[in-house]
Amino acid sequence: MNLLVFEYATALGVKDPSLTAEGQAMLNAITNDLDGLDTNFIISKDSVQVEGGNCRRVEIEQDLKKWLKNNISFYDLCLPIAPEENFILFELTSLIEKNGVQVVGSSSNAVNICSDKFLTYQALKEKVPVVPTRKVLWEQIDEYANGISDRYVVKPVDGVSCLAVQVVDSAESFRDAAMHVKNVTNLPYFLLQDYVEGASASVSLLTNGKRAIPLSLNKQYNTQNNGSIIYDGGKVPMNHSKENEAKKIAKKAVESIKGLKGYVGVDLILGDEVYLVEINSRITTPYVALRQMLNFNLGEAIVESVKGHLPEEVNIKGEIEFQKEADNLQLKVID
Numbered sequence: 001m002n003l004l005v006f007e008y009a010t011a012l013g014v015k016d017p018s019l020t021a022e023g024q025a026m027l028n029a030i031t032n033d034l035d036g037l038d039t040n041f042i043i044s045k046d047s048v049q050v051e052g053g054n055c056r057r058v059e060i061e062q063d064l065k066k067w068l069k070n071n072i073s074f075y076d077l078c079l080p081i082a083p084e085e086n087f088i089l090f091e092l093t094s095l096i097e098k099n100g101v102q103v104v105g106s107s108s109n110a111v112n113i114c115s116d117k118f119l120t121y122q123a124l125k126e127k128v129p130v131v132p133t134r135k136v137l138w139e140q141i142d143e144y145a146n147g148i149s150d151r152y153v154v155k156p157v158d159g160v161s162c163l164a165v166q167v168v169d170s171a172e173s174f175r176d177a178a179m180h181v182k183n184v185t186n187l188p189y190f191l192l193q194d195y196v197e198g199a200s201a202s203v204s205l206l207t208n209g210k211r212a213i214p215l216s217l218n219k220q221y222n223t224q225n226n227g228s229i230i231y232d233g234g235k236v237p238m239n240h241s242k243e244n245e246a247k248k249i250a251k252k253a254v255e256s257i258k259g260l261k262g263y264v265g266v267d268l269i270l271g272d273e274v275y276l277v278e279i280n281s282r283i284t285t286p287y288v289a290l291r292q293m294l295n296f297n298l299g300e301a302i303v304e305s306v307k308g309h310l311p312e313e314v315n316i317k318g319e320i321e322f323q324k325e326a327d328n329l330q331l332k333v334i335d
Contacts, residue, residue, distance in 0.1 A: 001076040003104065003303070005030055005055070006042035008082035008092075011064045013044030022161075022285050024050060025322075025329040026081055029288045031055040033299025040075070042067070065095065072099045077303070079104035079262075081283050083160045084115035086186060089282060103261075104306050106281040110259030114281040115158050117191055120257075124276065127256045128249045131275045132194040141178050144192060145171040151195035153229075154178060156185045162222065162231040167195060173227060198271025201238055203250035204286050206305045209261045212254040213310050214247035215294065218286040220267070221323065233323030235334075236289040237316055242270045249274055261306045263287065263298075289320035289331060 007027040009020045028051050031041050035053030042058050043050055050057075060067045072078060078096045080103070082089040094108040106114070113119045121133040135157070136144050148170055154177035155165040164184045166177040174192075181190045200220035205212045219238035223230050240246070250266035253276055265284035267277040283302075291298040295315040304310075319334040 002038045002040070002074075003034065003077040003079065004040050004042070004058075004072070004075040004101075005034065005079045006064070006081065008064070008080075008088060010047045010050060011042045011044055011060070013046030020047075021324050021329045022288075023081065025288045026283055026285065028052070029291055030079070030081070030283065030299050033291055033297055034303070036297075037300070037303070065092070068092070068095055069099075072096055072101050075101055077102050077104050079302070084111075084158050084280070084282075085156075085160050085163070087112070087115050087158060090115050102306065104303055105262040106264070107259030107261070110257055110261075111281045113257055114260075114279045117155070117157050117159075117278050118189075120279055123257055124253050128253045129273060129275050131196055131269065131277055134192045135189050136178070136192050137189045138178075138182065141175060145174045148174045153191075153193040153195055154181060155191050155193065156181050157187050157189060157191055158185065162229045165229045166227045167224060167229065168227065177227070196269045196271055196275050198269040198275075199238075199240065201240065201246060201268050201270050202234070202284065202286060203247055203266045203268065204236075204284065204290055205250060205254055205264045205266065206301060206310055207254050207260050207262065207264055208305050208308045208310050209259065210255070211310065212251045212260075212264070213314060214251055215298075215314055216286070216290055216316055217243045217246055218290075233321065233329075234286060235319060235321045236286050236293065237319065240270055242274050245274045246270060249276055253279060262302045263305075285322060285329070288329060289322050290316075292320060292331075293318050 007023045009023040032053040039055040040058050090111045093111050118135045151169045164181045168174040168177050200222045202218045204215045216237045219235040221232040263283045265280040269275045293316045321332045
């Protein structure tokens, strides 16, 4: 069966290195893992060189969606890597499904739920501990501003990589944060979440749509600058006293949303209690490190998982840090 892989930024030929570093690294990683299969990968003629292993390079000049509409039906399987922002991943997944091609990943319905963080909250609030979340319409800003007397988090409903995520503690900082979010989203609302003290982490999982298996707990390097939260990278694995609880919550959350398949990343806060923040229904950056540490080929395992098969045993060896530096994602093996 022939497989098509693409990563959104490199398929579009995005020029900004700060936006393409992680995408390029993920595309390099997944194509190297899949070079034993009949795999093609899309790349824009304007993108930087991608190794691609033994996978065949498909260079495109036209718009990605237009190319997919004209060519996706020639493939049996398609693995998309794209952001939830502006529901991009949802639209691309829907396009693949409508053309009768099997998605190596989650269904469009599951992607939609995970792309809208308020839908995620509603789907999981009775199942696992989730950070308390409110949906705020733009016309409600003054109403909510008057009630800000403690620390809260303001964020876009469909944001990625901490874009426009800010900690607020006053009416003024809340209004400023809301206006910042309004500049980066097309949606008529944003989110206000309780501020939960603790370590930022994620769990990487594989799921076949019924059962999920945690692969690793990952540390996230998040910093604050004048209230803005900035994502700088992370480390695989993360050693923490709440590891088992975090993996248990992530597993239950993924198994609670119908249609999640393949590789899934779950973001959490590890404090006195463990709280789920959001779910990423796609390959996430820790993949780049994790693939080098597992006792099996992670790319091939993703393909097998959507066919219903999960690894019988998961073993991780070593520690790897990953951080964005200039226009590259740097990996460092920790001795």
